[in-house]
Amino acid sequence: MNRLAALRDPALVSALAEEIRRTATRPWTIMEVCGxxxxxxxxxxxxxxxxxxxxxxxxxxxxxxxxxAATVDRAARLAAxxxxxxxxxxxxxxxxxxxxxxxxxxxxGAAVRVVASSLDAVRMAAEDPSQTVVFFGVGFETTAPAVAxxxxxxxxxxxxxxxxxxxxxxxxxxxxxxxxxxxxxVRAFLAAGHVCTVMGLEEYEPIAARHGVPIVAxxxxxxxxxxxxxxxxxxxxxGEARVENAYARAVGQRxxxxxxxxxxxxxxxxxxxxxxxxxLRGGGFRLRGPYRAFDAExxxxxxxxxxxxxxxxxxxxxxxxxxxxxxCPAFGVRCTPDRPLGAPMVSTEGACSAYYRYRRVGA
Amino acid sequence: xTCPLPxxxxxxxxxxxxxxxxxxxxLIERMFFAALDRGELGAAADAxxxxxxxxxxxxxxxSFVVRPRFxxxxxxxxxxxxxxxxxxxxxxxxxxxxTAAFVLEEGLSTEELWAIVSSMAAxxxxxxxxxxxxxxxxxxxxxxxxxxxxxxxLGRVVAPWPVRADRIRPGDAVLVSGDVGRHGxxxxxxxxxxxVESDLASDCACVHRAPLALIEGGVEVRAMRDPTRGGLxxxxxxxxxxxxxxxxxxxxxxxxxxxxxxxxxxxxxxPLYSACEGRFVAVVSPExxxxxxxxxxxxxxxxGAAAIGEATDxxxxxxxxxxxxxxRMLPMLSGEQLPRIC
Numbered sequence: 001m002n003r004l005a006a007l008r009d010p011a012l013v014s015a016l017a018e019e020i021r022r023t024a025t026r027p028w029t030i031m032e033v034c035g036x037x038x039x040x041x042x043x044x045x046x047x048x049x050x051x052x053x054x055x056x057x058x059x060x061x062x063x064x065x066x067x068x069a070a071t072v073d074r075a076a077r078l079a080a081x082x083x084x085x086x087x088x089x090x091x092x093x094x095x096x097x098x099x100x101x102x103x104x105x106x107x108x109g110a111a112v113r114v115v116a117s118s119l120d121a122v123r124m125a126a127e128d129p130s131q132t133v134v135f136f137g138v139g140f141e142t143t144a145p146a147v148a149x150x151x152x153x154x155x156x157x158x159x160x161x162x163x164x165x166x167x168x169x170x171x172x173x174x175x176x177x178x179x180x181x182x183x184x185x186v187r188a189f190l191a192a193g194h195v196c197t198v199m200g201l202e203e204y205e206p207i208a209a210r211h212g213v214p215i216v217a218x219x220x221x222x223x224x225x226x227x228x229x230x231x232x233x234x235x236x237x238x239g240e241a242r243v244e245n246a247y248a249r250a251v252g253q254r255x256x257x258x259x260x261x262x263x264x265x266x267x268x269x270x271x272x273x274x275x276x277x278x279x280l281r282g283g284g285f286r287l288r289g290p291y292r293a294f295d296a297e298x299x300x301x302x303x304x305x306x307x308x309x310x311x312x313x314x315x316x317x318x319x320x321x322x323x324x325x326x327x328c329p330a331f332g333v334r335c336t337p338d339r340p341l342g343a344p345m346v347s348t349e350g351a352c353s354a355y356y357r358y359r360r361v362g363a
Numbered sequence: 364x365t366c367p368l369p370x371x372x373x374x375x376x377x378x379x380x381x382x383x384x385x386x387x388x389x390l391i392e393r394m395f396f397a398a399l400d401r402g403e404l405g406a407a408a409d410a411x412x413x414x415x416x417x418x419x420x421x422x423x424x425x426s427f428v429v430r431p432r433f434x435x436x437x438x439x440x441x442x443x444x445x446x447x448x449x450x451x452x453x454x455x456x457x458x459x460x461x462t463a464a465f466v467l468e469e470g471l472s473t474e475e476l477w478a479i480v481s482s483m484a485a486x487x488x489x490x491x492x493x494x495x496x497x498x499x500x501x502x503x504x505x506x507x508x509x510x511x512x513x514x515x516x517l518g519r520v521v522a523p524w525p526v527r528a529d530r531i532r533p534g535d536a537v538l539v540s541g542d543v544g545r546h547g548x549x550x551x552x553x554x555x556x557x558x559v560e561s562d563l564a565s566d567c568a569c570v571h572r573a574p575l576a577l578i579e580g581g582v583e584v585r586a587m588r589d590p591t592r593g594g595l596x597x598x599x600x601x602x603x604x605x606x607x608x609x610x611x612x613x614x615x616x617x618x619x620x621x622x623x624x625x626x627x628x629x630x631x632x633x634p635l636y637s638a639c640e641g642r643f644v645a646v647v648s649p650e651x652x653x654x655x656x657x658x659x660x661x662x663x664x665x666x667g668a669a670a671i672g673e674a675t676d677x678x679x680x681x682x683x684x685x686x687x688x689x690x691r692m693l694p695m696l697s698g699e700q701l702p703r704i705c
Contacts, residue, residue: 004628008686010687042691043691044689044691045689048689048690049687049689115556116556116558116630117558120556337697338697356694357692357694358691358692359691359692
């Protein structure tokens with residue numbers, strides 16, 4: 001059995017589920033931070049294996065979902081400029097801005113190209129100096145190293161026709177905001193394993209200590225997720241609140257030193273508006289001084305316009321774990337993957353899309 | 364076969380190839396007739412005249428716009444035959460004749476066009492179907508994607524009973540003719556813009572011999588569907604909604620090539636939604652499952668057939684049972700699958 005198959009092994013998964021049922025004596029609410037985890041939970045129906053009263057709520061860890069409509073609008077405006085090509089990851093193209101998504105922008109004549117890697121965007125710029133390639137830099141700390149690498153590569157190549165619309169976000173400020181929110185129910189976090197792979201665990205220590213919540217770095221396969229839940233439940237039952245690593249095969253205490261230093265060389269933390277949540281202090285990354293020349297917002301003069309969000313979408317509550325997707329009156333009725341009102345219904349990482357695609361039978 | 368069009372003439376398609384004059388005539392005769400004529404095509408009348416005996420006929424049409432035009436396991440030429448022949452087979456019909464319409468983009472290499480037309484001829488011969496009529500248009504450079512092909516297929520229905528979704532009954536078994544999702548992933552890899560490498564080849568093939576063998580072997584196939592765009596999940600949803608039934612699929616029984624799974628994992632896509640071009644789903648009564656599988660496994664194109672689930676009375680709903688015993692919905696795909704960020 002290969003490693004992936006082992007982490008989906010029914011015997012291992014049911015043993016972990018059994019251990020969780022034995023350990024949990026009280027109801028607990030645990031938030032899995034990352035949308036990838038949300039999808040795995042929904043795809044494999046893992047909640048069905050948990051005891052009653054142990055509730056998983058879904059966190060804001062979907063970079064597509066938290067990108068503000070204003071940013072999507074700016075991307076669409078950039079793509080419509082003559083001589084500009086917007087290079088973007090696939091899941092951004094269907095996220096609604098104020099005036100439709102990037103698919104619609106493309107149909108109206110904007111130049112939008114889907115790429116699988118930020119470095120592909122650099123290559124596009126190097127190959128055709130007659131166009132300016134703007135890379136739509138969306139993502140968490142996981143994606144930040146690749147965007148940083150692209151910027152550094154463009155700098156080394158001396159490319160003046162490459163820029164980045166930076167919409168990178170940082171996880172720790174979002175956890176702070178959720179724990180400080182008036183409606184918070186979260187008693188423990190399953191931290192996003194891949195974010196921790198890059199950044200390590202140290203940033204979480206003060207959050208766990210200050211708020212008294214266990215934070216468990218957790219992976220994405222069924223056995224990974226249940227191991228993370230088990231570790232969180234054990235801490236909760238014992239009254240502990242530590243940062244713990246349940247994804248040791250990928251996460252080191254200090255993260256990936258090379259990736260981390262690359263990110264910190266190119267970017268610095270900044271305040272960022274999270275869609276549905278609001279302005280988070282330190283919630284994003286922006287380009288540092290020497291690299292500021294690659295900032296698309298500095299290079300192109302874009303009018304600042306207030307975005308129009310759907311009044312009905314409760315994405316903010318969903319992203320903070322206060323409401324579940326199916327508790328939204330629009331869910332599956334006026335908001336579907338075909339006609340999404342908000343980003344969580346679009347992205348492969350979005351909680352609403354996970355609920356819609358994999359909703360439990362009878363739910 | 365080497366290209367019979369003298370290369371000193373035009374190495375690329377020019378507007379004149381669609382202009383109605385002698386240049387067009389030479390393209391049609393030396394390329395299309397040379398490769399595809401089996402009697403009717405070269406008659407050069409405005410329409411083919413076919414002599415048919417009684418019984419029911421099946422008619423279907425499809426257009427093909429694949430990028431890249433050549434991919435591991437096939438090309439747009441073979442695909443344009445397979446797709447239409449397979450659609451005929453899904454109603455229990457054997458193919459009789461195809462028509463083919465080509466929209467060529469100015470600048471397309473005539474060598475490449477010859478490779479496409481030759482591949483089409485080989486696929487048609489292999490399937491035992493004749494191309495009896497055709498059409499050629501040329502569009503200006505930038506107004507097409509090399510070549511678009513539309514084929515229409517005429518077939519003779521051989522199933523003595525209607526092969527239709529409304530004949531599916533709860534308890535019926537769902538069979539699939541082989542591993543699913545391979546074409547979609549192979550084409551995505553072949554596009555080369557995802558920096559993923561794999562030796563995965565498309566499953567692109569004519570499947571008709573398998574359903575015809577089922578029918579000849581006395582398996583009363585209730586309904587069939589070829590899971591092209593939208594993959595197995597969409598095919599089952601279409602059968603469920605038109606048949607007024609539901610399906611429960613056992614995820615562990617669905618045949619998947621490990622390379623399909625690997626590419627899908629890497630791109631964040633679900634192989635159950637990835638296209639097949641040489642597979643079909645057949646629904647049969649529970650008593651006939653073993654016989655049906657025996658027949659399917661004896662035909663090369665369906666050697667990897669498997670029983671993957673049952674029809675239920677939960678109208679319109681497709682449910683998957685995972686290896687852990689949990690159940691989830693398998694709804695229709697919205698739009699297209701997009702590779703994810705992380």
